[in-house]
Amino acid sequence: MELFLVLIPVTVVLVLLSLWAFVWSTRNEQFDDLDRQAWSILFEDPDQRRKQDTSGTEPRAEDEPR
Amino acid sequence: MLDKVRTSLCHHCQAPVSEAERCEALIGGTLHSFCCQGCAGAARLIDTLSLNAFYDYRASCDTSLPASSQRKARAVQDFLPAVAHTPEGVTLHLLIPDLRCVACVWLLEQVLGRQDGVQEVKVNFARRRLQLRFNDSSRLPALVNLIEQLGYSPVPDLPDAGREAGKALRRAQLLRLGVAGLCMMPVMMFALASYLAGPPTAQNPASGMDPLYESLLRWASLALSTPVVFYSAAPFHRGAWQALRHRQLGMDLPVSLAILAAWVLSVYNTLSFGSAVYFDTACMFAFLLLLGRHVELLSREHFEDNADHLLRLLPTTARRRAAGNDAEFATVPMHEIVAGDVLQVLPGETLPADGVLLEGSASISEAAFTGEPLPVLRTAGARVLAGALNHDGTLLVQAASAPQDYRITRLARLQDAAMAYRPRWSLLADRAAGWFIGTVLVLAAGAGVAWHLAGSPDAWVIALTVLVVACPCALSLATPVAITVATTTLRRHGVLIRNGAFLERAAATTTVAFDKTGTLTEAQLQVQSVIPLGERSAEECLALATALERHSEHPIARAFATPTTLVASDVDVVPGGGVSGTIDGHACRLGQSAFACLSEPALTPPDEDGLWILLCGPGPLAWIGLQDTLRPDAAAMLEALRHDGLCTTLYSGDPSPGGLRLAQSLPLDEVRTGMSPAQKIAAVRTEGERGTVMMVGDGINDAGAMAAAACSIAISPRDVLVQNSADATLVTPALLGLPAVLRYARRARRIIRQNLLWSLLYNLSAIPLALAGLLPPWLAAIGMSLSSLLVVFNAGRLRRMEG
Structure with missing residues (x-):
């Protein structure tokens, strides 16, 4: 049970850290546009796709349209 | 291998393709069809940049917003005010109203990011803003041109003090909300530990x-x-203090007092190791109220963005005639226009000033003021309004006033005032809460004094317990939380609410009054009938008409889409008259009978409803009747309303017998046509004495009737989200959304009443117990949290539209 004497202050410190992170990200416009970022993961950068295609030495069947 | 894909939608902008303007292009080995050359060009450009993935990405996005059909290139100098010079480079701020989905964002970032000299592309999809940083201001025209080539219509995003303030407010509120949320979670966890540890013991x-x-x-x-x-609850404390300074007991006062009382009592008990703490209650209370305020702000901002668009109808520059030289025109910024200036307006441009037409004549549409999409012919001497669109003439306009006195500017100001208006019910709730909190303060003080006189050592604790237990947390959460959930749910289903009282009044609606044009009908003309007068058949006549109208930009031209191989040459479009041209060696004319039929005395149109135009080639060939058509789901919607026990009436301004016949084909309880706006207002008022009237219209030309009705909802015309004055707007074109909204409003009212009843019962039963000193503080804290939670969960049932 003595562990609580450490754990609870640690919780408080963690919350303060997350508060700092939240304030930092709000000030840096991280929350201004929530829709775009959620979708961006689905969109490939065409430059990278091309690089992948040419750098691969083995033929990659799944990338080629059949 | 060539795949010939024939779809009725444009491959690029997804607008329906009209046969007349259809064009095709070979993109990536597939033949696609496009609605215009502009779209085909955009698709070719995307193909050249090998960004065809855009179309795949877009397929997975929800593109509920329609594409804008009118494309108007702006002069480069229009964009200069939106450019900021910084040490790192030149920054351009643009608003792109037709940014439809995230795929568009991706496309813009890819295309612009590859241009030489572009340092940073930032697109904010939620606010449809583009921020572009590049190294050299001489690139500006090329970059703007590129965006236009992709099929977007960028508008300069001018710095605006109001919007900057709004942005700061939103950020401050988000910070407050986040701090409250992050701190609330561990505090509630700590509180749970002592709730679970069980009842008090001798030791503790x-x-x-x-x-x-x-x-x-x-x-x-x-x-x-x-x-x-x-920090988080500071706005409540400030609001309470300001109300107190004006000798009022505002709604913020009980909130502020409850948060402070819970916190002060808890600090006192922490220091003195007293019986219970209420930190969790204070945090949760602040968090939930802030959440409600934030959602409210977001939904209000949506409208404020649209209010901006009203003023965006105005151009940013105008061509002013030089003082000494009549033939010389200088481009000046809008704000330099003064009364008496003579301005030149070219075809396709928006009028820059309210004033009098000095020279020229043109079809001008004033949709922003009248809601009537059909342009009207204006000739020299006519009064014209800024923000109206000049379709086809070169005009000289003498400004009658400076921009701040334009009718459109005054309209925008009126709208601002309407948005700041607080509904009556909210003020009433404030007054009731003020009375309630006054009573509670007296009771708590009285209890403290009474118990102190009786010699109780707990007098101070009892007084504070009364204050905590009587805190109208649940009572003050009951309505806002339910309205917050309802507003969000409705917005997800395509209903935008501007006036908070809308739900309340929609629930009480007994009569629904409709406007006709654009509400029950499509507000788009279609060929209704063709009466051949000569030797040619109806089909031949339509083909001739289509060949002629292909060259016209007039809205009537859109009604003609007969496939034809005929080609008209020597075409002349006469404003206010019609179209003339030569087809297969025959001189053909189409338009009003006086215009079309040159030789003979003007024919009188057949005595039937609708708009009639005459086709001659050269002798009279046919009368073509055009009429507005009913929306396909209008009858089903009216049946649904009737099934719900609502009375339906139609107030139409259209005096034609055809309009009456069209209306009588619908299941309406009352039909009145040919009404002036003043008559509509009077009719709504009379109806309002018998019950609660909801006015449904397009929200522009029936604004007066909408204001007279208890509540109003606008149905946006088929492809544009117009500016309107209604309490709510139905964004989806499906009319059946209306009965669903009314049912939902009634359900929301039921849930709000349940919430109010429960919280009142809780407060009324707990206060006597606390006064008698029978309520231990820990139980008071649990009761308070539970009553608030119950209210929140009950409101959460509104997250489903049906049910």
Whole structure:
């Protein structure tokens, strides 16, 4: 049970850290546009796709349209 | 291999393709069809940049917003005010109203990011803003041109003090909300520990926990709840203090007092190791109320963005005639226009000033003022309004006033005032709460004094317990939380609410009054009938008409889409008259009978409803009747309303017998046609004495009737989200959304009433117990949290539209 004497202050410190992170990200416009970022993961950068295609030495069947 | 894909939608902008303007292009080995050359060009450009993935990405996006059909290239100098010069480079701020989905964002970032000299592309999809940083201001025209080539219509995003303030407010509110949320979670967890530890023991008066851990939890909660009480909840304290300074007991006062009282009592008990703490209650209360305010702000901002668009109808520059030289025109910014200036307006441009037409004649549409999409012919001497669109003439306009006195500017100001208006019910709730809190303050003080006189050592604790238990947390959460959930749910289903009282009044609606044009009908002309007068058949006549109208931009031209191989040459479009041209060697004319039929005395149109135009080639060939068509789901919607026991009436301004016949084909309880706006207002008022009237219209030309009705909802015309004055707007074109909204409003009212009843019962039963000193503080805290939670969960049932 003595562990609580450490754990609870640690919780408080963690919350303060997350508060700092939240304030930092709000000030840096991280929350201004929530829709775009959620979708961006689905969109490939065409430059990278091309690089992948040419750098691969083995033929990659799944990338080629059949 | 060539795949010939024939779809009725444009491959690029997804607008329906009209046969007349259809064009095709070979993109990536597939033949696609496009609605215009502009779209085909955009697709070719995307193909050249090998960004065809855009179309795949877009397929997975929800493109509920329609594409804008009118494309108007702006002069480069229009964009100069939106350019900021910084040490790192040149920054251009643009608003792109037709940014439809995230795929568009991706496309813009890819295309612009590859241009030489572009340092940074930032697109904010939610606000449809583009921020572009590049190294050299000489690139500006090329970059703007590129965006236009992709099929977007960028508008300069001018710095605006109001919007900057709104942005700062939103950020401050988000910070407050986030701090409250982050601190609330551990505080509630700490509180749960002492709730679970069980009832007080001899060793610990608060709970069954070891006093060491109990006080550790309390000190931790104290540390974390302090920023919530003094930073997050600051707007409530400020509001309460300002109301007090004006000698009023505002709605913020009980909230502020409850948060402060819960916190002060908890700090007192932490220091003195008293019976219970309420840090969790204070935090949760602040968080939930802030959440409600934030959602409200977001939905209000949506409208404010649209209000901006009203003024965006105006151009940013105008061509002013030089003082000495009549043939010389200088481009000046809008704000330099003064009364008496003579301005030149070219075809396709928006009028820059209210004033009198000096020279020229043109079809001008004033949709922003009248809601009537059909242009009207204006000749020299006519009064014209800024913001109206000049379709086809070169005009000279003498400004009658400076921009701040334009009718459109005044309209925008009126709208601002309407948005700031607080509904009556909200003021009433404030007054009731003020009365309630006054009583509670007297009761708490009285209890403290009485118990002190009776010699009780707990007099101070009892007084504060009364204050905590009587705190109208649940009562003050009951309505806002339900309205917050309802507003969000409705917005997800395509209903935008501007006036908070809309739900309340929609629930009480007994009569629904409709406007006709654009509400029950499509507001788009279609060929209704063709009466051949000569030797040619109806089909041949339509083909001739289509060949002629292909060259016209007039809205009537859109009604003609007969496939034809005929080609008209020597075409001349006469404003206010019609179209003339030569087809297969025959001189053909189409338009009003006086225009079309040159030789003979003007023919009178057949005595039937609708708009009639005459086709001659050269002798009279046919009368073509055009009429507005009913929306396909209008009858089903009216049946649904009738099934719900509502009375339906139609107030139409259209005096034609055809309009009456069209209306009589619908299941309406009352039909009145040919009404002036004043008559509509009077009719709505009379109806309003018998019940609650909801006015449904397009929200522009029936604004007066809408204001006279208890509540109003606008149905946006088929492809544009117009500016309107209604309490709510139905964005989806499906009319059946209307009965669903009314049913939902009634359900929301039921849930709000349940919430109010429950919280009143809780307060009324707990206060006497606390006054009698029978309620231990820990039980008071649990009761308070539970009553608030119950209210919140009950409101959560509104997250489903049906049910």
